[in-house]
Amino acid sequence: MVGDVHLFDAATEGLVTVADKTIPVELVNGGIVVGASHGWLFFKDRHDHSVSMTDFYNSLALKKNATMVPMPTFTALHHCQTEVVWNVAMSTSPGQQEDEDDWVVGIKFLGNQLSFCRPRRDLRWTNVSAPFKIFNNSNLMFSKRDKTFKLPAPVGNYLCSWDIQFHKDEYPAPKLHKLLFHNLPQLPLSMWELLDSCPREDHWVESPSGESFLVKWYSRVSLSPSLSTLPIVMVFREEDRKDGIIKMCYTEDIGDICVFLSKSEAFCVPASSCPGLKPNSIYVADRVFSVYDLTTKTFNHFKYPIDAPEKISRVPCWLPPVSV
Template structure:
């Protein structure tokens, strides 16, 4: 089971790959495996980690006008603990739709008490994944390009998101060859939050097709520390933390709680590659 850094338990890097071949698999969130089965999202624990193998079924998916609810980008969950009475789950679809369900546990029975479907108006959020921020107690999406961060919840910001505009600072000086390389890459942005330090980071992930075989490989990573004023400061030093980028979820741990990881490293676990990037070793000129 994937554990957040607040748990302070050594992270088991041996992923349960036996379930990854399932065609209905979406990915994972906060230690739960997520699948799309017969038009419903199912969250469940891995049998090898929890003998009781709890399952949570979300309500049947509904498509808003001019939206689709068949292709899921990812799923984000507010808490990993089955003992939590209150949990919220967000399903981000490719395109404008974001669905949020509020769940309450009563004697280990899951009851869906409120569910909403949101049509996002700004196209910059259409292809981005959603993440849960414990610090903000909201679901957050970084827009394409990394200039905007939108936040949604079931209270004040379910119709109109809270928007944060980012200002990039401390950008490294790059050679012409490096700039041209980055311009030629497919770029995606990912938000991560450390529950230990309360810090928020945005990772810009640059990938390009390999020259030797038909697969995408990482060419560079840029990490920005984001504060409450929207300053996005480039850094190669994230302290004792390390970051994980996966197909559906990005998260942050203290390096001391993760076997075989060192501070200021990013472990990439993607479809085409599994590698570790040393942020301090990256050269831009």
């Protein structure tokens, strides 16, 4: 099947369209997007629930035939489930390392289970149970600096990490780092309590230079007019790491960096690398696509592109900008 591919470009706030693209049969049959990482999307088959990854939407692969990589069948741990995927992370994009088959995929399910595998080497997943009971507001990511998968714990007071050099017959135990926060914004106690009651996602991200940030995204605070002046995205920069403790400082200045949050693995991009991107901002893809200015603490919602088709499937995942 041949069709057009429409991608929203956050820099130009318009559509990038690739006409007459050959669509893989796995997508034609109604695959459901369950996550994205490094420009690769992960699809779940509606019928047999199998998962595959593809570079079909990757801006660097738009001119060639798409690659489809099947994943091993999921197996659930006791008292866990594998039907609902929360998010996906990868150690690197396939083909960007010396050994083209040596990359690791990590999947966090709704609940306590995480699963890891090397897709072109492993016949099954290595399953682990998160050390805390409630992880539904935390997102898995891969740290290039530490070569580990990382996951913020509930309330964001701890950071869990799993070593990439696991063996499939071993149970990779996570390392725990306690997070200490300081320089918090001056808000009344009642406001902190209200924020704590709002839906929130925690994202650990790294800049291209290796800086680490914890981004707390309060997704529904803006629905209340009384909270219009409150920050609904909070960013904490890692200042120091010693003896299992990481010191985090609240900041409203991340410089030239843009952070992209969605159902894809969170990532950072220098605004100067792609003209049109706004520095010191958080780009969010959820119910709407928007950008949050850390300086002014305001959201700007992107308008629906004028040249967009009337009916278009909407995937709430950011892909790396074309110019990056």
